[in-house]
Amino acid sequence: MRLVIAAQNISTFSEPWWKVFYDFSLLTKNIDTGLHNAMSPFWTTVTEMLIIGVLILLFYALVGLFLVYAERKVCAFMQNRLGPNRVGPFGIFQTIADLIKLLLVELIPIKKADKFLFNLAPFIVIIASFMAIAAIPFANGLHAIDLNIGVLYVIAVSAMGVIGVLLAGWSSNNKYSLIGAMRSGAQIVSYELSVGLALITVVILAGTMQFSEIVEAQRTGWFIFKGHIPAFIAFIIFLISSTAETNRGPFDLAEAESELTAGYHTEYSGIKFAFFFLAEYMNMFIVASIAATVFLGGWMPFHVGHWDGFNSVMDYIPPFIWYIGKTFFVIFLMMWFKWTFPRLRIDQLLTLEWKYLLPINLVNVLVMAFVVLMGWHF
């Protein structure tokens, strides 16, 4: 009934139907007014939250499955292998088969573990990444919540994931898990600084923290080109420190399999392990989409200054394709890191952050402020 009303509203558009792929705000506005006509504001909010929740959940599962497949293929490519190739054409159904296997695996209860915290930990990790994904603009108007302080919000909620990792390590009552959790705690707390400062560099250039405004400001050129040298340095620092923040190689000390078996999730099995696994990939996706949004223009097509002809040709590619393309480009960079660099030692890791990245970052923020004040950006 409600959806019928929304569909009727869509069909009354004067524009062709495929325009909806370029501007989702028409679709979302029509669904909103349709729901408002059908029920009270309270139930409208509840229904909209449910719709968005289900959509994000579906998206989350699909992207997670695809990323696991992509990682195995990229890894195989780097190591001159074939990778998964048995289940379906090019092995694309391999991760679905793996998922079904994971769902059927027995959940092993640990005798001397702290049961409550042990079961809580995967949920904290996954909720933190869910909260972060809500603030990401996927396309024009396809944005669950456009906060005034978007960048700060994403930094705030993604910082919560580490609590789940720490809890998992401690409550397993296993020394490998504990060591893994401690390492990951030290690592995430220190690299968070660099992530925050690299984003602040761009916030200085953009003059706003709202994601929709940040994307809009890149209509005449992406920030990585507009802010030239300081923006490029910030992009590199963001890539390094966000790889570390998501616990991925070469910074995967928390689950270094050659020394700690599997680190903080050694004792987890079945679906609980799958939660950690999925959250790791989704955190990579979130970090990559923030890099794409903040430095590479998000869903904004590739525009060059006032080349109107070129810009309008670029506008024909739907924004969602641009967003996904950029995000997967950044994800490919991060996978490339993982499979080409050797793992760092914990002291090398902390030296890299505190003695190199942080001072460079602080100077870079000053340089960016100077560039913006002098008007040397494009």
Added chain:
Amino acid sequence: MTSNQIMFLLFSVVIVVFSILTVTSRKILRAAIYLLFVLVSTSGLYFMLNYHFLAAVQLTLYAGGIVVLIIFSILLTSHISQKAEPVGWKKSLFSALAAIAGAVLSITTILDFNFSATKVAAEEVNMRLIGKSLLSTGSNGYVLPFEVISILLIAAMVAAIVIAKKGGPDKTESQILKQ
């Protein structure tokens, strides 16, 4: 009941229940997690008031910073089998008295104050306004407290480094490693 009231009730029930659990739990890490729930619900209250900046700061500083620090120090110092001793009746009696006295004092103060309801809808505070008034020297500026706090922070950091640094001035790092 409006949706705002339902959300407020939800958050306040979570805050009250988990605050009590924080102080009554005998497992120290569980107490820290209950504290986390309290802090996250408080930030939910700020979100409800449309004060997004304070909510995000609450999440970053308290949930992401302080609770992580507490958990980290618990991980370093205590084992999973440790349980706090149950306190004696004398201690519980006096702490209950102190808590009740504090509660009575604050509740009477709050009830005495005449909160007048406004019809004005909650407005989102502009981030630029916060930034400007934080660093302005004008009549509504906060630059003095801002600077005082940064001096305090530097003093605390220097103190932490001095305490953490072991050995005399003649010992270099490599010598400590050799020993």
